[in-house]
Amino acid sequence: MSITGRATAVAHPNIALAKYWGKRRFGHNLPAVPSLSVTLAGLSTLTTVEFDDTLTADELHLGGRPAAPGPLARVTGLLDRVRAATGRREHARVVSHNDFPTAAGLASSASAFAALAFAASAATGLSTAPDAVSDLARRTSVSAARSAYGGFVALRAGEPADEVLPATPIAPEDHWPLRVIIAVTAEGPKDVGSSEGMKHTVDTSPYFPAWVDDAPALYARIHAAVLARDIAALGAAAEASALRMHASAIAADPGLLYWTGPTVAVLTEVRRLRARGTPAFFTIDAGPHVKVFTLPEAEAEVTATLLQIPGVLRTISAKPGGGARLDGG
Ligand code: ADP
Ligand code: DP6
Ligand code: CO
Numbered sequence: 001m002s003i004t005g006r007a008t009a010v011a012h013p014n015i016a017l018a019k020y021w022g023k024r025r026f027g028h029n030l031p032a033v034p035s036l037s038v039t040l041a042g043l044s045t046l047t048t049v050e051f052d053d054t055l056t057a058d059e060l061h062l063g064g065r066p067a068a069p070g071p072l073a074r075v076t077g078l079l080d081r082v083r084a085a086t087g088r089r090e091h092a093r094v095v096s097h098n099d100f101p102t103a104a105g106l107a108s109s110a111s112a113f114a115a116l117a118f119a120a121s122a123a124t125g126l127s128t129a130p131d132a133v134s135d136l137a138r139r140t141s142v143s144a145a146r147s148a149y150g151g152f153v154a155l156r157a158g159e160p161a162d163e164v165l166p167a168t169p170i171a172p173e174d175h176w177p178l179r180v181i182i183a184v185t186a187e188g189p190k191d192v193g194s195s196e197g198m199k200h201t202v203d204t205s206p207y208f209p210a211w212v213d214d215a216p217a218l219y220a221r222i223h224a225a226v227l228a229r230d231i232a233a234l235g236a237a238a239e240a241s242a243l244r245m246h247a248s249a250i251a252a253d254p255g256l257l258y259w260t261g262p263t264v265a266v267l268t269e270v271r272r273l274r275a276r277g278t279p280a281f282f283t284i285d286a287g288p289h290v291k292v293f294t295l296p297e298a299e300a301e302v303t304a305t306l307l308q309i310p311g312v313l314r315t316i317s318a319k320p321g322g323g324a325r326l327d328g329g
Helices: 071-084 108-124 130-138 144-148 194-204 209-226 231-250 262-275 298-306
Strands: 002-011 014-018 037-041 043-052 061-062 092-098 152-155 166-173 179-184 280-283 288-293 314-320
Touching: 002 108, 014 144, 014 209, 014 231, 014 280, 037 061, 037 144, 037 209, 043 108, 043 194, 043 262, 043 288, 071 092, 071 130, 108 130, 108 209, 108 288, 130 144, 130 179, 144 152, 166 209, 179 298, 194 231, 231 280, 231 288, 262 288, 262 298, 280 298
Parallel strands: 061 092
Antiparallel strands: 002 043, 014 037, 037 152, 037 314, 043 092, 152 166, 179 288, 179 314, 280 288
16 A cells, blocks of 8 residues: 555535525536525534555545445545646545534535545645635535635635636634524435535526526625624525525426425424514525524524424534634644
């Protein structure tokens, strides 16, 4: 065995306040709409990449087991870009672990490919500057571009002329002590992955063009509300972004419904909390879980309320966190 480069990186998932859903029709994995997220401390992916000139193919161990061909192919896609940029030919052994559910709508692709982009770049001497890691990660999973950075992070829509498109940090993690409480409503992976779900939406939903037309204005409201630390304005616009994204998916043919009964029960309860004066709003990704944003003084009340809803199995608490980095760095 001859190891020619090795690095271990950590990254956190991020939750979008302004949702990305759908790619531009021209290649390069460019998003059709602008998005804005917060990177979350409290959930992590840890990834080690080892280039080894005795390997005859890339290997991926995910959560202690050899990964299926689909996830391995996605990892190889990123490693092929690193090999092309550095002139290397060696294959790599990748060992990765998520300390939260994988492929379940909790943004594992975001932390996974931000960590992999960082580790593979560090192992081969490519730049580990956040914009370089962000652009490399974005080519495999668009949401991963945002996890290269900590705090509040924006990613504009792609344009036909874009060669590179990294995310942009808009405020650091200590800008606003928002709390995120994830109401976990199912265990196990979702049936339809994000890439597949959005492709189906682009291809078949008559509401997809309306989503693309409307998203920039919602994005602008969300950006302004984050900078102003205005939770009422942010909640109204972020809930609209999540609901309009899901409306476009639900209107696909056949309709794509990521929600279950408990998902809807949580949405109803969050609105009830808000009507009682508790600062809380929801967002939903491509999965049945609901992420509830609140402020530190209401965290205990919101958590207790969520845990009483039938179908909420457990909660995970998170707050704004840092960007992708070397493990221990
Ligand atoms: P999620 O909502 O979890 O982001 P996606 O459908 O977007 O769901 O992405 C899930 C996919 O991301 C997995 O099927 C796998 O290909 C990839 N993935 C997730 N975690 C890892 C990891 N730690 N290392 C490599 N690939 C991963
Ligand atoms: C609903 O980034 O997972 O979480 O680019 O195909 O990998 P690919 O999809 P992904 O999609 C995330 C969609 C979302 C909203 C968001 O994170 O902005
Ligand atoms: Co994802």
